[in-house]
Amino acid sequence: MKISLIINLILHPSAGWEAVKAEALSVKECYARYVIPLALIAPVASYVGTSTVGWRVGAGDVVRLTTDSALKISVLTFFAMLVVVYILARTIHWMARTYDSDKSLQECFSLAAFTAVPLFLVGLAMLYPMPWFVYFLGLPALGYSVALLYTGVPIMMEVNKEQGFLFSSAILALGLVALVGLIVVTVSFWGFGAGPDFRT
Numbered sequence: 061m062k063i064s065l066i067i068n069l070i071l072h073p074s075a076g077w078e079a080v081k082a083e084a085l086s087v088k089e090c091y092a093r094y095v096i097p098l099a100l101i102a103p104v105a106s107y108v109g110t111s112t113v114g115w116r117v118g119a120g121d122v123v124r125l126t127t128d129s130a131l132k133i134s135v136l137t138f139f140a141m142l143v144v145v146y147i148l149a150r151t152i153h154w155m156a157r158t159y160d161s162d163k164s165l166q167e168c169f170s171l172a173a174f175t176a177v178p179l180f181l182v183g184l185a186m187l188y189p190m191p192w193f194v195y196f197l198g199l200p201a202l203g204y205s206v207a208l209l210y211t212g213v214p215i216m217m218e219v220n221k222e223q224g225f226l227f228s229s230a231i232l233a234l235g236l237v238a239l240v241g242l243i244v245v246t247v248s249f250w251g252f253g254a255g256p257d258f259r260t
Contacts, residue, residue, distance in 0.1 A: 077215040102183025103134035109189040129257035161217040
């Protein structure tokens, strides 16, 4: 992983996207060098935070997950993130022709993966899993991911600004649908024994 690439993307989005494009990463390389290491941040932080630190609702006692429950949920979260990035990349690739772009799956995958960088990084907030703290850091990270998307689409997909805006908006709408789908799948898994087990 090139940390400088991540820093450049965060601090100078346009130049960062040009650098991502120049890397020309294959899907395998992008998974191995960036997506998997970054996707590990939230599940590891979540495991530590929810099983040892815990959270409090109002003036109640501190609530924690059992280590088994935290591990199951963290593992499922990790794999869900890997799948969501791939599905988003596939969908971007499928939609590209509508916006006069003939980019390959690898470029669409890089777009999906690097757009999610702020969301991957904010996973560190789960070390202190108080809901207000996670929202306080998570909402700006989500906003920055959206800004990266709108900056990155014209560069990565080589479309004009107007098409880039429409294409980005379509991807954003799809991303929100994927997020709701991920929540539904998560709750469904709870019914199969992967739900949270609490301890105080």
